[in-house]
Amino acid sequence: RMLPSDLATLIAGRYIEFKLYTFTFSEFKELYELKPKTKKNQEVFAEYLKYGGFPGLHNLTWEEEVLRQYLGAIYSTVVLKDVVVRNNIKDVSILNHIINFIASNCGNITTAKSIRDFSKSQNRNVSTDTVLNYLQYSMGALLIHQVKRFDLIGKKVLETYEKYYLSDTGLGFSLIGNNPSMISGQLENVVFIELLSRGYNVFIGKNKEKEIDFIAEKTNEKIYIQVCKTLIGERIEEREYGAFSDITDHYPKYVLSLDDFGFSTNKNGVKWMNIKDFLVMGQIR
Numbered sequence: 001r002m003l004p005s006d007l008a009t010l011i012a013g014r015y016i017e018f019k020l021y022t023f024t025f026s027e028f029k030e031l032y033e034l035k036p037k038t039k040k041n042q043e044v045f046a047e048y049l050k051y052g053g054f055p056g057l058h059n060l061t062w063e064e065e066v067l068r069q070y071l072g073a074i075y076s077t078v079v080l081k082d083v084v085v086r087n088n089i090k091d092v093s094i095l096n097h098i099i100n101f102i103a104s105n106c107g108n109i110t111t112a113k114s115i116r117d118f119s120k121s122q123n124r125n126v127s128t129d130t131v132l133n134y135l136q137y138s139m140g141a142l143l144i145h146q147v148k149r150f151d152l153i154g155k156k157v158l159e160t161y162e163k164y165y166l167s168d169t170g171l172g173f174s175l176i177g178n179n180p181s182m183i184s185g186q187l188e189n190v191v192f193i194e195l196l197s198r199g200y201n202v203f204i205g206k207n208k209e210k211e212i213d214f215i216a217e218k219t220n221e222k223i224y225i226q227v228c229k230t231l232i233g234e235r236i237e238e239r240e241y242g243a244f245s246d247i248t249d250h251y252p253k254y255v256l257s258l259d260d261f262g263f264s265t266n267k268n269g270v271k272w273m274n275i276k277d278f279l280v281m282g283q284i285r
Contacts, residue, residue: 023053025279052170071174082141106185150203222251
């Protein structure tokens with residue numbers, strides 16, 4: 001079995017790479033609704049957020065423990081064959097510790113130093129170089145994705161303070177369970193995978209002192225996206241919409257949340273949408 005890095009080395013110039021991802025929400029929903037006990041759209045989305053989009057899930061008895069064991073087996077197989085054996089890793093516990101940190105911090109700025117410092121607080125001595133190597137190995141095995149920041153003022157990609165996302169939210173469930181406090185990161189994660197599956201290159205936006213969750217680009221297209229659980233709360237709406245201030249281009253700008261209603265669908269050129277509706281929308285415009 002070859003990973004993407006092997007293709008460039010072994011058959012350079014003699015292949016075309018097609019990137020495949022786990023099921024998007026619309027694909028998951030289509031299969032899930034074939035089950036005998038169809039649930040409401042909101043409940044279906046909660047299942048997707050929890051278990052992710054691995055196709056094999058739909059061949060199993062839909063019970064939490066069965067699904068978690070399946071997802072855990074996928075994680076263990078990828079870690080063992082594509083990370084540990086391939087890179088001759090001696091201490092698997094440190095690798096698992098680092099990936100668990102990523103799973104717990106999706107949507108947060110993460111550095112090798114922050115992982116090292118957290119590890120030290122947990123009485124685990126790991127060097128910054130080791131963290132960087134293990135992150136690189138995990139990205140090479142497509143367990144995680146790194147998202148770099150793009151400076152909208154300087155018009156350049158920045159090489160520090162990246163974010164990391166899992167290749168599928170189901171992996172997070174297999175590692176750390178279903179933690180309601182982490183839903184914001186999970187929501188960002190599914191939007192990120194959706195954008196990748198639609199062929200976008202994705203960055204974090206740095207707009208002066210403000211941060212935009214995603215800038216997604218492909219040929220002649222660009223969209224800006226903010227993702228949050230809800231816009232209800234003191235100054236939350238102001239913060240989310242305010243992230244787009246001073247952006248003078250006319251590319252689409254979205255604020256996505258789990259709210260079902262109560263917000264203007266177009267405010268100062270920024271569109272609000274329910275996340276579920278965005279994920280099943282055809283062309284993004």
